[in-house]
Amino acid sequence: MAAAARRILEANAYLTLATADAAGRPWATPVWFAVRDLREFVWVSRPSRRHSENIAARAEVALAVYDTTTPVGDATAVYAEGLAEPVPEDAIDDALAVYNAGCEASGLRPWAEGSVTGAAPHRLYRAVASHLWVLDEREDRVEVY
Template structure:
């Protein structure tokens, strides 16, 4: 049996973007890709304008859905990791340590400075904290297949 938690860790390490699913106060969904930096396997950081749809949605609802997957995988060979999480803007007092984590994955020439993430600047740092992690199980999986793709909860 494949080590599904190890597969999930590899998917996270190999990919630079996550698909972030948010919803507004009325429940209208919105999904957007964002560059991310992980902090272990429980916290994920990204930078966005507070004026974007997903950032505005987070002021209404902290609950998010996240998927990380290889968009270049051939049909039938994809691996994916899914998260249920809560997300919010990082408070100003926690920005220095959180920014160090975020910048760690960026090329040095692309690093953000603290001043770029504080009002009145146009960007903010956000963090999603995982509530549940799961992986894709293909429908034809010889051990866990159910005929249709499904998810399996894992601990990373």
């Protein structure tokens, strides 16, 4: 199942990030992402966006990555739950390397550290998954870890 999860994650550029505010009101949003080791999902966002504000209030998140180009009945997807946060200063270089590897693989320009620190309007975020599932051919979620 890990190979299937890797294949899905490598073939898709966006994940749907599900967050909730302090009162529990849900919010879902697509974010362009990069991933390391099927466990760490990294994206760039503005701290003033609703999903970023929700993460500041409540770190628990869920995410889904699915291929919308597949015919009905042939869907493949990765689902995860875990904790999200703005990447701490002492981990920026490492997380930015993950994100930029994804950018370069997609033909996008890499981000400079100054674009996600200091007075820059964006920040680097990450979600570390505690559980990950893959949707199988019977449309059942099969646990990867």
